[in-house]
Amino acid sequence: MMTRALAIAWILVGLAAALPAAPASAERLIVSVSNHRVTVTPNYSGEELVLFGSVEKDADTPANRASYDLVVTIIGPRADMVTRRKERRFGIWINADYRQFLQVPSYLAVFANRPLDDVAAAEVQRRQQLGLNNMILTQRVGPDYADVVPNDPFRSAFVRLRRESGLYREDTSAVTFLTPTLFRTGIPLPAAVPIGTYEVEIKLFSNGMFIAKTESAFEIVKVGFEQFVATNARQNGFIYGLITTAMALMSGWMASIVFAKD
Amino acid sequence: MRPRVQIYLPIADLPVNIFLILAMGAAVGFVSGMFGIGGGFLMTPLLIFVGIAPAVAVASVASHIAASSFSGAIAYWRRRAIDPALAGVLLCGGIIGTALGVSTFTLMRSLGQLDLMIALSYVALLTTVGGVMAWEGLRAMLRTRRGVVIPARRSGSHGWIHGLPLKMRFKRSKIYLSVIPVVVIGIFIGFLGAVMGIGGGFILVPLMIYLLRVPTSTVIGTSMVLTLVTMLFATVLHAITNHLVDAVLALILMAGGVTGAQFGARAGARIRGEQLRLLLGLLILAVGIRFAVELVLRPEDLFTIRETGVTE
Numbered sequence: 143m144m145t146r147a148l149a150i151a152w153i154l155v156g157l158a159a160a161l162p163a164a165p166a167s168a169e170r171l172i173v174s175v176s177n178h179r180v181t182v183t184p185n186y187s188g189e190e191l192v193l194f195g196s197v198e199k200d201a202d203t204p205a206n207r208a209s210y211d212l213v214v215t216i217i218g219p220r221a222d223m224v225t226r227r228k229e230r231r232f233g234i235w236i237n238a239d240y241r242q243f244l245q246v247p248s249y250l251a252v253f254a255n256r257p258l259d260d261v262a263a264a265e266v267q268r269r270q271q272l273g274l275n276n277m278i279l280t281q282r283v284g285p286d287y288a289d290v291v292p293n294d295p296f297r298s299a300f301v302r303l304r305r306e307s308g309l310y311r312e313d314t315s316a317v318t319f320l321t322p323t324l325f326r327t328g329i330p331l332p333a334a335v336p337i338g339t340y341e342v343e344i345k346l347f348s349n350g351m352f353i354a355k356t357e358s359a360f361e362i363v364k365v366g367f368e369q370f371v372a373t374n375a376r377q378n379g380f381i382y383g384l385i386t387t388a389m390a391l392m393s394g395w396m397a398s399i400v401f402a403k404d
Numbered sequence: 405m406r407p408r409v410q411i412y413l414p415i416a417d418l419p420v421n422i423f424l425i426l427a428m429g430a431a432v433g434f435v436s437g438m439f440g441i442g443g444g445f446l447m448t449p450l451l452i453f454v455g456i457a458p459a460v461a462v463a464s465v466a467s468h469i470a471a472s473s474f475s476g477a478i479a480y481w482r483r484r485a486i487d488p489a490l491a492g493v494l495l496c497g498g499i500i501g502t503a504l505g506v507s508t509f510t511l512m513r514s515l516g517q518l519d520l521m522i523a524l525s526y527v528a529l530l531t532t533v534g535g536v537m538a539w540e541g542l543r544a545m546l547r548t549r550r551g552v553v554i555p556a557r558r559s560g561s562h563g564w565i566h567g568l569p570l571k572m573r574f575k576r577s578k579i580y581l582s583v584i585p586v587v588v589i590g591i592f593i594g595f596l597g598a599v600m601g602i603g604g605g606f607i608l609v610p611l612m613i614y615l616l617r618v619p620t621s622t623v624i625g626t627s628m629v630l631t632l633v634t635m636l637f638a639t640v641l642h643a644i645t646n647h648l649v650d651a652v653l654a655l656i657l658m659a660g661g662v663t664g665a666q667f668g669a670r671a672g673a674r675i676r677g678e679q680l681r682l683l684l685g686l687l688i689l690a691v692g693i694r695f696a697v698e699l700v701l702r703p704e705d706l707f708t709i710r711e712t713g714v715t716e
Binding site for chain 2: 182183187221222223224225226227228229230233234235236237240248296299300302303304333334367368369371372375376379380382383384385386387389390391393394395396397398401
């Protein structure tokens with residue numbers, strides 16, 4: 143009995159001793175998003191959320207922590223997508239080759255307070271999936287599932303097109319430190335923002351070392367008539383079709399009454 | 405991008421300027437009223453050029469055409485300018501054709517070649533029909549200018565079409581005709597309508613006049629009935645299979661379209677027939693060439709992305 147209790151005690155002591163080596167205990171991140179539930183209405187034309195936070199130091203924080211670096215990654219709802227490439231065949235441009243992207247974020251934003259190469263070494267960036275180039279975007283290539291090198295033509299075209307539509311972004315000057323420990327960043331949401339749950343991952347670095355991370359989330363919901371339409375189009379296709387045809391007949395009939403005689 | 409005039413299209417998943425779409429509806433309505441056609445062959449390309457996905461454009465325009473052809477059909481019905489028997493036989497083919505068209509549409513969409521198919525169909529159909537119409541109109545104009553009297557249609561000259569079996573009497577049109585070519589034409593128009601988002605009136609009317617020898621008194625009214633029913637059917641099928649019918653878009657188009665059509669009809673009454681045909685031919689030809697250029701030129705971006713399924 144005694145020996146077992148002693149063993150557990152020793153393990154606990156060992157863990158406690160090991161903890162300072164894992165730097166996560168020294169600082170804590172506290173963050174908040176300005177709005178946890180964004181509602182998209184028919185005249186929605188984009189919005190910007192604000193993420194606020196502070197770095198809480200405690201007694202274990204080494205004194206030499208002069209400055210912090212912060213990388214915020216926002217990952218929207220995941221979806222399967224296909225990227226197609228046009229080729230010239232018989233004189234016209236047609237879709238020829240394609241790649242399937244499996245469960246990739248429909249929205250992806252990476253914000254930092256300075257260039258990622260200054261925040262951490264390439265190896266750390268890769269391990270922590272910092273930046274669009276290091277995010278894992280799984281492709282199906284024939285029977286295989288894999289991510290490919292960042293300069294793969296399909297992958298880079300995919301990222302480029304998503305960036306052009308404002309759904310993927312990388313801005314390494316978006317995070318600003320108001321005080322050495324208080325930070326904020328804007329999260330721009332374009333008009334065509336996909337609905338669903340958005341995960342926010344905030345990672346703290348100092349001197350190129352990963353120190354702490356925390357997570358938050360917000361939700362984008364579409365409300366109002368247009369969402370009602372979209373939901374029903376998807377779920378009750380038959381009734382939706384009938385109502386649309388009824389609408390067509392009504393407006394045609396009304397037109398024939400209004401303009402009956404001139 | 406002023407937020408006040410932007411409206412979000414739920415299915416096209418895109419904010420658009422409501423006045424732009426209304427104006428497009430009205431402009432196409434004007435043209436369709438002027439020439440007595442549905443205008444789908446103009447509406448669908450315009451929507452595509454504005455940035456709406458071809459698939460959504462095709463599916464949504466179907467209901468817009470149904471609305472305008474319904475108001476037209478009511479007017480022709482009052483004037484007893486519809487042949488119910490002929491319309492019924494055409495519809496048998498039309499329904500089959502529409503079902504075939506929607507399933508082809510779904511298949512091509514899953515293969516990623518839908519946009520190509522839509523573009524190719526437009527090029528093929530519009531350049532031939534537009535070319536022939538413009539040429540015919542031009543020749544007719546030259547003839548009248550030279551004072552040549554156009555020989556009246558030779559009644560009693562029967563082509564091979566009239567030798568086919570399964571003949572039926574269509575009383576109101578006063579023709580005695582095999583049902584086979586009628587059904588085949590119905591299938592053809594129904595298929596094209598579902599795949600291309602057009603009513604097909606601009607092909608159907610010439611086919612009925614030249615091939616079936618349907619008199620001009622009943623030809624437009626009867627063709628409108630076919631357009632109406634196939635487009636209604638196509639709307640429902642597209643809604644069930646592909647969920648691509650944008651009711652908000654369709655409603656704006658209908659509002660603009662039916663209004664524009666009334667003014668177009670008045671304007672059309674003042675222009676002579678052959679000039680009208682030449683104009684319409686050139687218009688159709690221009691849209692066809694626009695699609696052809698798009699296919700031949702190297703696209704600005706070789707890559708496209710499409711979502712295949714959201715899992716949430």
